[in-house]
Amino acid sequence: MIFRHRILLYNHCKSVNNSKYCNVELNFSLKRIHNTIQNVFYKVGYFCLSLPIISSISSIIQTFVLIILSYGEVPTHLSYIMDGNRRFAKSINQPLKNGHEIGSTSLLQIIHFAKTVGVKHLSVYAFSIENFNRTEKEVQLLMDLLVEKLTDLSQKIADRSNNKHEIFKGIQIKVVGDLSYLSTEVTSKIKEIEKRTTISDPSNVFFNLYICCPYTSRNEIFHSIKANIKAKKQQGDTYDISESSLEREMCLSKYIPTCDYLIRTSGATRFSDYLMWQSHNQCSFVFSDTFWPDYGFRGFVKNMLSYSYFKSLYSWNKVEAFAFKKHSCLLASQLAKVETLKYSVFDSRILEKQIFFPVKIITRALHSGRNNVFYEDLKMAPKAVSIIERN
Incomplete structure (x- = not known):
């Protein structure tokens, strides 16, 4: 099984790294020397990763790690806010289009990683209704890129003759959102893509990919209320x-009602009006500092390990609470020993105080005075703040 997965992942790794390498142009600028250096390192790095020997070694390592992760706790519904394509392009001195191109390649990586570890549903925030406020040229670029990449992916899914495309077997694509904002041509192409990837037998569906475009939670809830009032x-x-009738009429909730793990890249700490209804119940949130085009195997494994650890810890605490209710005669001294042992091993706050906090102090001391902040550059204080108290 590992050998078969390795061959499939080898072809996938090689094509992804080749694509990222081809989408980066060598642009030199003396005015932006830092971005030029990053540009060169990125180009050389992905050239090396696309070499057959390195692709083969990395595919073995990645397959081994992904199969191990598949035996642990993984989210049923994983979701991403794919943010940072434009800032990534600027950081390596690239045109805006190249940033979106590399971002679409990162999505192909995540699809395969998520499918391999056992995630059943993957949703991505591809285009917000608010994004129509961008320039007409950029909106058209994003729409063309969306149709092009989804058409290419749907053809790979539908292709049964080529063994290289076996990693996409059993995937269904659904475009979720208010399609009335899109042109007739784009809408017809989207329906064709969905039809091509539709699998009649539910037992043959291994993975569902939901592309949220154009989408906002407010729009979704508004249309659900409107449909319920009409009914x-x-x-x-x-x-x-x-609550159930409202849920039935929502764009995404009709396929999968809840979200288990929501990750936003690029360092922004806001939801941007995404999955506000679906993330209400036991959903974990992560805000990664990595730009979406740079988000790959390391970021995925880190997030899956984090989810598996805290999910297992949550389950263990529930079992422990049940056992305490069942055996309430347990001595107080024994309970105190159990609590001390548990928190000495599992509580991350102790690790932070003993290890990470001194490292932070040393780092700040080394970098003190390098990043001067002026009063005029500070952002305005928020008008309202919400605080959640957790026991």
């Missing part, structure tokens, strides 16, 4: 507007 007028008192 109420038609059916009268026989129709009851409830």
